[in-house]
Amino acid sequence: MRKGEETRAKILDAAEAAVLAKGFGATSIDELIVETGITKSGFFYHFRDKNELAKALLERYIDNDERIYDEIFGRARELADDPLQSFLIGLKLLSELLGDLPNGHPGCLVATMCSHERAFDREIKEMNRQAALMWRRRFGQMFREIMQVYRPREALDADQLADMVSTVLEGGIVLSKAMQEPKILPDQLLVLRSFLRLLFQPAQA
Amino acid sequence: MRKGEETRAKILDAAEAAVLAKGFGATSIDELIVETGITKSGFFYHFRDKNELAKALLERYIDNDERIYDEIFGRARELADDPLQSFLIGLKLLSELLGDLPNGHPGCLVATMCSHERAFDREIKEMNRQAALMWRRRFGQMFREIMQVYRPREALDADQLADMVSTVLEGGIVLSKAMQEPKILPDQLLVLRSFLRLLFQPAQA
DNA sequence: TGCGCTCCTGTACCGCCAGTACAGTTTTCA
DNA sequence: TGAAAACTGTACTGGCGGTACAGGAGCGCA
Numbered sequence: 092m093r094k095g096e097e098t099r100a101k102i103l104d105a106a107e108a109a110v111l112a113k114g115f116g117a118t119s120i121d122e123l124i125v126e127t128g129i130t131k132s133g134f135f136y137h138f139r140d141k142n143e144l145a146k147a148l149l150e151r152y153i154d155n156d157e158r159i160y161d162e163i164f165g166r167a168r169e170l171a172d173d174p175l176q177s178f179l180i181g182l183k184l185l186s187e188l189l190g191d192l193p194n195g196h197p198g199c200l201v202a203t204m205c206s207h208e209r210a211f212d213r214e215i216k217e218m219n220r221q222a223a224l225m226w227r228r229r230f231g232q233m234f235r236e237i238m239q240v241y242r243p244r245e246a247l248d249a250d251q252l253a254d255m256v257s258t259v260l261e262g263g264i265v266l267s268k269a270m271q272e273p274k275i276l277p278d279q280l281l282v283l284r285s286f287l288r289l290l291f292q293p294a295q296a
Numbered sequence: 297m298r299k300g301e302e303t304r305a306k307i308l309d310a311a312e313a314a315v316l317a318k319g320f321g322a323t324s325i326d327e328l329i330v331e332t333g334i335t336k337s338g339f340f341y342h343f344r345d346k347n348e349l350a351k352a353l354l355e356r357y358i359d360n361d362e363r364i365y366d367e368i369f370g371r372a373r374e375l376a377d378d379p380l381q382s383f384l385i386g387l388k389l390l391s392e393l394l395g396d397l398p399n400g401h402p403g404c405l406v407a408t409m410c411s412h413e414r415a416f417d418r419e420i421k422e423m424n425r426q427a428a429l430m431w432r433r434r435f436g437q438m439f440r441e442i443m444q445v446y447r448p449r450e451a452l453d454a455d456q457l458a459d460m461v462s463t464v465l466e467g468g469i470v471l472s473k474a475m476q477e478p479k480i481l482p483d484q485l486l487v488l489r490s491f492l493r494l495l496f497q498p499a500q501a
Numbered sequence: 502t503g504c505g506c507t508c509c510t511g512t513a514c515c516g517c518c519a520g521t522a523c524a525g526t527t528t529t530c531a
Numbered sequence: 532t533g534a535a536a537a538c539t540g541t542a543c544t545g546g547c548g549g550t551a552c553a554g555g556a557g558c559g560c561a
Contacts, residue, residue, distance in 0.1 A: 094557090095508060114412035116321025119547060131549090133509050141548070198411055205474040206403055206411075207319035216476070223474040245490040251483060254471060258484045259460075262467025266459060269410040269428040271421070278456065279463045285450040286491040299529070300537060324518060336520090338538050346519070 099137050099147075101127045106148055111198040115145060116210060145204065145215055152200040153222045160229060163188065174236040175291050182256075182284040186277040195273025196264050226257045241291040252287070259283045304342050304352075306332045311353055316403035320350060321415060350409065350420060357405040358427045365434060368393065379441040380496050387461075387489040391482040400478025401469050431462045446496040457492070464488045 105126040109118040120141065124134050138144045167181030189196055204211055205219040230253035238249060263276035310331040314323040325346065329339050343349045372386030394401055409416055410424040435458035443454060468481035 098508080112412070112414040114319055114321050114415055116319045117412065117415045120549090121547065130510055132511075132552095135549080136507095136509060199470075201474055202407075202470045203411055206408055206470065207317070207322065209317040210319050210322045219474045220476055223471060245494055247487060247490055251487050254480060255464075255484060255487050258467035258471050258480075259463055260467065261470040262463035262465065265404075265407045265411065265466040265470070266428060266463050269406055269424045271425055275459060275463075279460060282452060282456050282460050285452055286495070289450055289494050290491070303537080325520090326518065335539055337523095337540075340520080341536090341538060 095137070098127070098129060098133070102129075102134065102137060102144075103148055103151055106144055107152065107200070108197075110148065110203065111200065114203065115141075115207070142212060142215070145211060146218070149200055149204060149215060149218050149222075153218065153225075156222070157225065159188075164229075164233070173240070174233065175241055175287075178233050178237060179284055179288060182280055182287075186280040186284070189280065190274065190277035192273065195267050196276055198268070199261060199264055202261050202264065223257065227253045229253070230256045237291060241293075243290050244292070245290060247290070255283065300342070303332070303334060303338070307334075307339065307342060307349075308353055308356055311349055312357065312405070313402070315353065315408065316405065319408065320346075320412070347417060347420075350416060351423070354405055354409060354420060354423050354427075358423070358430075361427070362430065364393075369434075369438070378445065379438065380446055380492075383438050383442060384489055384493060387485055387492075391485040391489070394485065395479065395482035397478070400472055401481055403473070404466060404469055407466050407469065428462065432458045434458070435461045442496060446498075448495050449497070450495060452495070460488065 102123060105123050106118065109122065120131065120134055124131055127134075138147065163184045164178075164181040167177045167184055170180050171177040201219050201222050204215060227250055231249045234249035234252045259279050259282075260276075263279040266279070267273050267275040307328060310328050311323065314327065325336065325339055329336055332339075343352065368389050369383075369386040372382045372389055375385050376382040406424050406427050409420060432455055436454045439454035439457045464484050464487075465481075468484040471484070472478050472480040
């Protein structure tokens with residue numbers, strides 16, 4: 092029971108790195124078994140086919156993602172009572188965390204899998220959708236709390252703003268990779284932070 | 297000479313649709329030649345290998361992208377003298393254009409190719425970088441013109457704001473696909489538009 | 502001690518795919 | 532009409548995803 096999970100985790104580790112670097116289609120099972128030190132039969136003992144590998148990969152990635160957000164925005168909530176201040180602190184913490192990654196953000200599995208929709212089955216598409224909806228719920232709830240205290244200076248609703256957080260994260264990852272400048276992602280998060288501060292700033296000169 | 301370019305374009309059309317739907321690695325040459333109605337030898341007459349196909353694909357995509365932006369922000373400039381108003385109109389036009397696409401944005405080739413960096417050679421990575429830098433130059437120039445007239449209410453420089461436009465576009469594409477809601481992309485562009493209006497709004501209550 | 506379960510290994514095989522090689526053929530245009 | 536452009540046809544290599552199945556090592560437990 093224990094040994095099996097360990098091997099499974101090793102396969103997933105190797106697969107995640109390879110998929111983010113080269114794409115799912117370009118990642119071969121053969122290279123994974125070489126890196127993990129098992130045989131092909133061993134691989135298929137853990138995963139029925141490549142699609143099941145993708146599913147396990149995505150599931151683990153999303154869980155980990157949620158854990159990180161829980162941690163960061165949990166800490167931010169401890170640091171300030173005001174919901175706006177707390178959210179702005181959370182964005183700052185997230186920006187710092189992403190800026191401290193030595194080689195930049197490794198890439199978002201949700202993004203790489205949903206942009207190649209036809210390559211995966213409905214179950215994976217649904218997992219991607221649920222992940223994005225969870226982001227919306229998480230950030231949307233925070234914006235609703237903020238809006239109970241502050242009135243936004245433009246007519247934007249909480250879900251739109253929540254999606255903007257996800258948008259900037261995903262877009263920042265893409266742009267950082269395209270430009271080959273890891274700093275863009277944390278930087279853009281701070282730009283979003285400025286926008287939000289402006290949006291909820293009391294209307295006075 | 298003419299016939300050759302026609303066939304080449306047909307291959308690129310089929311390839312672009314397939315790559316955006318399934319990813320580059322999952323797109324086989326065999327399926328492209330079936331769809332195009334040529335033989336494998338015919339394919340390799342036009343492209344030395346799959347990597348050269350990727351290069352041609354990306355080059356054509358970027359050129360087309362630039363053409364669309366030229367057109368939209370050119371029209372926006374005709375509709376208003378003020379650089380801020382003109383830019384806000386441009387964002388609105390772009391949002392409407394993207395919202396009118398029947399199946400949503402088909403996906404950004406720059407994003408799919410740069411997120412799988414290891415699968416492509418240096419030349420393609422450099423093309424991606426240049427494309428992103430062209431976006432920065434284009435939008436950055438517009439923000440510089442705006443800043444000669446309006447003073448931003450937060451300390452953000454023109455290049456940061458330019459990158460935010462690209463970020464929202466790329467992120468919006470990802471989120472639209474993940475959520476399976478094409479409206480998110482045009483919607484998020486309008487959220488950005490609100491932020492920018494707020495940023496450059498004269499400081500009065 | 503040995504039974505059974507988990508966790509693999511070994512071997513052999515299929516069909517698809519990228520890519521090579523190259524000779525031959527049709528089409529196009531000057 | 533002739534040369535160049537734009538292909539076709541055939542035959543091959545090696546890698547990959549996936550299947551099938553027999554067997555074995557280690558481990559916990561009665």
